[in-house]
Amino acid sequence: MFSLICLVAAPFEVRLSSDTLEQGEICYLFVETQEHGLLSLSYRGEPYPLIPLGDSFVAIIGTSYKTDPGRKPIRIKLSQGGSAKEVIDTAIQVVPTKFRKSVITLPASKKGTIDTTNERRKQEEYKTVVEVINAPSEEYYAILPEIFPCPKKISGTYGDERWTGGRKLWHHSGLDFAVPEGTPVLAPCPGRVVMARDTFIRQGSFVILDHGAGLKSLYYHMSARNVEDGDVVQTGDTLGFVGSTGLATGPHLHMSVYINGIAVDPLFWLEQKEPF
Numbered sequence: 001m002f003s004l005i006c007l008v009a010a011p012f013e014v015r016l017s018s019d020t021l022e023q024g025e026i027c028y029l030f031v032e033t034q035e036h037g038l039l040s041l042s043y044r045g046e047p048y049p050l051i052p053l054g055d056s057f058v059a060i061i062g063t064s065y066k067t068d069p070g071r072k073p074i075r076i077k078l079s080q081g082g083s084a085k086e087v088i089d090t091a092i093q094v095v096p097t098k099f100r101k102s103v104i105t106l107p108a109s110k111k112g113t114i115d116t117t118n119e120r121r122k123q124e125e126y127k128t129v130v131e132v133i134n135a136p137s138e139e140y141y142a143i144l145p146e147i148f149p150c151p152k153k154i155s156g157t158y159g160d161e162r163w164t165g166g167r168k169l170w171h172h173s174g175l176d177f178a179v180p181e182g183t184p185v186l187a188p189c190p191g192r193v194v195m196a197r198d199t200f201i202r203q204g205s206f207v208i209l210d211h212g213a214g215l216k217s218l219y220y221h222m223s224a225r226n227v228e229d230g231d232v233v234q235t236g237d238t239l240g241f242v243g244s245t246g247l248a249t250g251p252h253l254h255m256s257v258y259i260n261g262i263a264v265d266p267l268f269w270l271e272q273k274e275p276f
C-alpha cells in the first residue's frame, strides 16, 4: 500500500506516492496546477521529465542498488516569463536494501560471455545498448504495467549479487522468470520498440520498449523476436519467445526496467496498481 504524501502550495499541489524508498524502488510524483507557465522538475539537481496527463502532470522516479542511501532532493518549479513564480522543495529518503548472494554455474559454451577473450566486442555492444537506455523518451505511452510479461515464476530477484568461480560478477540488474523455452514474452503495457537486436555478451536476442516519461523495459535471452525497431506495441502483444541466448545458464526471461537510465526493481514496477 502506498502512503500518499501531499504538499500544497498555491498555485499548485504536489503528491508523492511514497517519500521513503528502498534501493531499487520507484515513486510516482503528481503535480496539479491551475496556473499557466512552464512547469519543471529536478531530481538530485538534474532535470527530469514531467508528462502531461489529463489535468495534471506525472513523473516516475527510480532508485537502484547503486543509489547511496540518504536524502534525495526534488524541486518543482513553475516559471512565468522566464522567472520562477512558485517553487516546491521536497525529497525522498532512500534506505538500504539487503540484497541476496547467488552463485551461478555457467556451461563451458558460455564462458566467453564473461572472460576477456571478446572484450572489445563486449564493450562495443554494451555502449550501444547503454546509449539507447539513456536516450530521452520521445512519446508518452504508459507508466503503469497492466500484465506480467510471462507467468510469474521468479527464479532471480533484482539486486542479487552474482558470483561464479569465487568471483563477484555484478549485481543482477533485473528479474528472472524460469519459464520454458518458447513461452511468449508479452508487452506489459503500450510502448514503442526502440531496439530489437542480438548481442553476444549479455542480452542475446533482446527487445527494449520505451513507454515514455523516461521509462523503458527490456527483455533478454529470447530464442526469437516478433517485433522490429519502431513498432508500437499494445498490452499483451508478443515481443518474442523465451530462450537462452547471450549470458544465460538455461532458458529463462530476464526483464530489466530503467527509469532515466537507472535500473530499478522490475517486480516493484510490475506490482504497482493505481498508485495515485
Ligand SMILES: [Zn+2]
Binding pocket: 156, 172, 174, 175, 176, 253, 254, 255
Ligand atoms: Zn537475469
